[in-house]
Amino acid sequence: MSLITPRTPPGTMELLPRRQIAFQRMLDTIRRGYERFGFLPVETPVFEVADVLLSKSGGETEKQVYFVQSTGAIEQGHRPDLALRFDLTVPLARYVAEHERDLAFPFRRYQMQRVYRGERAQKGRYREFYQCDIDVIGKDSLPVVFDAEMPAVIYTIFSELDVGPFRINFNNRKILLGLFESLGINEPETRALVLRQVDKLDKLSRDEVVGLLQGDGIGLDAATAGRVLDMIGFAGPAADTLAHLEGLGVDTPTFRTGLAELSEVVAALKAFGVPETHWRVNLAIARGLDYYTGTVYETFLTDHPGLGSVCSGGRYENLAGLYTKSKLPGVGISIGLTRLFYALEQAGIVTDGPSTVQVLVTQFDSALLPDYLAIGAELRAAGINTEIQLEPAKPKKQFAYADKAGIRFAVIMGPDEKARGEVTVKDMVSGEQAAVARAGLADWLRTRTG
């Protein structure tokens, strides 16, 4: 029989075990951070009923959706009635609307699952990737102080992820919209185009963006375009930025509301214990137009600006208007871990770390296998992750295996050691060896493996 070439589907990330351990550690850190802040776990099915998932006339999104159907349905020529989720926001909306009566509001949930998009396959673009989301959903209303909690979560998690210095950028879209009102830019489509061009301020020069604002579909005069950037291009400490905004002389209700919200977030951030070294108000960020209505967030790794934002989100008016009449405002953030992990690998920040396996009990003498099994059982009972070398092999090969696998300690016991009631423990990192009383082995290792 001819062999079938084993191959991973294109556009997916599949890792060797030691790399998977590094990925899993990041997932665990994120989850621990989310739980630290009192978010509750939710998991939803990988697929949704197609007409529920695609109720919003999607355009670009719908083109990327993967449909699912069973063999029987294909044969009968049915249209697929299931589709893979393309984000965690639509499933959250469906979940909250479906279980509304059983949930307590404000509802704080985290969800860390894979999502699916039929992207064109290319490096760093994934068709299957993890999103790690939190959202707080209010019923009818949700105080602005919740917006200040999000940077506190980001700060905690990115500090623990150990990915180097980072900074959270945030803004309030009402400020941008208020500025538009003050400048007489009233067409929703024009505003959308202006915001899209303003988003390019981190990539293009001021003059280039002024040019774009005068160009096709927008057509601001040069003075107005310049004024837009005077207002938005300001950079400085939060107190100065708030003063700058106060000094603009803009007085529309939207602008005043936005400025009040932004000031409240800035004040609360201090009480949440987030140092200003790790955040700034960035008046130029806007995120997409349709969804976010107040505070918006982006997060950048200082040493790797090219990665773009590694954690983004914002405040929205109503989560689930397609599914329920209840008004459900919310605020949330998302970490796209697969893409981040790929970028960190490319940048050499993620490498193979220590294994989850902490100890290898080597097989020095096959006649002593029952002793090795007993030692392994003792260590496992003490909570130490232990592999027992069950297959005879040369000692050199066993050490080489422990070394390559990232296992920290190797336990060796021959007949002489057994007679003395001792074992030898080799630290594979330092190369040091120690004679340890057999009876105290689990304690000895436990203090060294945490």
Add this chain to the structure above:
Amino acid sequence: MSLITPRTPPGTMELLPRRQIAFQRMLDTIRRGYERFGFLPVETPVFEVADVLLSKSGGETEKQVYFVQSTGAIEQGHRPDLALRFDLTVPLARYVAEHERDLAFPFRRYQMQRVYRGERAQKGRYREFYQCDIDVIGKDSLPVVFDAEMPAVIYTIFSELDVGPFRINFNNRKILLGLFESLGINEPETRALVLRQVDKLDKLSRDEVVGLLQGDGIGLDAATAGRVLDMIGFAGPAADTLAHLEGLGVDTPTFRTGLAELSEVVAALKAFGVPETHWRVNLAIARGLDYYTGTVYETFLTDHPGLGSVCSGGRYENLAGLYTKSKLPGVGISIGLTRLFYALEQAGIVTDGPSTVQVLVTQFDSALLPDYLAIGAELRAAGINTEIQLEPAKPKKQFAYADKAGIRFAVIMGPDEKARGEVTVKDMVSGEQAAVARAGLADWLRTRTG
């Protein structure tokens, strides 16, 4: 605009947060057990290339496969080129064959992901469900002592899962096959049918099974049918069972090999520290026919035999013959957690436990919100999972929320307490209240939340 009814796809398990926490705790316990025994994590994409997944002419399996295709592919009338995995074994075979040169053998992996089958929707039957698998894969050979490690893993995990008494049953299929040889039952199809009927010994009486063995498609004479059950129907302690097998006078090579393997597993189990109260040799279990070739396992909850086996597996000759010429024997087990969780819920064993949120900082006086934020930040920095009541509400409502949500401790601070440098902590389980110095709060709570 008319609303769309939000609904979970049929045949999927979606849980409310407190139930999800209980599910997550079981997943964590299983993962911790697998890591304790030195298994390494692997995750594979939810879909596989269709011709890789379905290379084995599947019959029943293929009818249940979900195919995946993007919008574009449907419009162009293409056949789907992706399909959702229906178990974790085929992806493991593909993974090991694809990454063979990068893996160390024996390769010990765990994988805990969802799989998909287009089952007819009915209670307790799932189209999407978790499998939690471990396997050890050898290159060319794999010593039998690995077969004794599996019950040690099952024992550790099911003890920690807290699902009541359980017992691991195991057998060796070579013994069954050797008995067939000795009885002159040589047709593979007849053997398969005999094994299938023997599997019914736990549901039917001996006479009924004797009848089935004489019936259509098998046609044993009454004496041979009786001898089959004399051999296999024996029940007793392991030492007696081994003596019973020795005393049968059967001497075919297959039988002798099977008996030697079974004896070795029984002997090693003691060294692995698995008490005989929690396992037995059960000569009547056989599992499916095609795949397993040596040791086979089933696990039963003593108080809930109706659930059937909650953890099964066995030894196989060659994992990935479809994808590689290397001979890769292995042994593994699987826990179907979604189905188990459903059954445990039905039996009332799984209920809502304590929340992952350990402390609620209540909002007694909105003027003190900055203090509440600071207290929350302190507790979180001390590793305590803390929710801060950010929305003003009556104290009674806040306590009711903590109680319903399963949050153990509520922290209360009014102006008087603040002036004294104290807070009040209410234990929501015992109802007791304690005055605690603000400066010592994190330590006080940490010793009580573990």
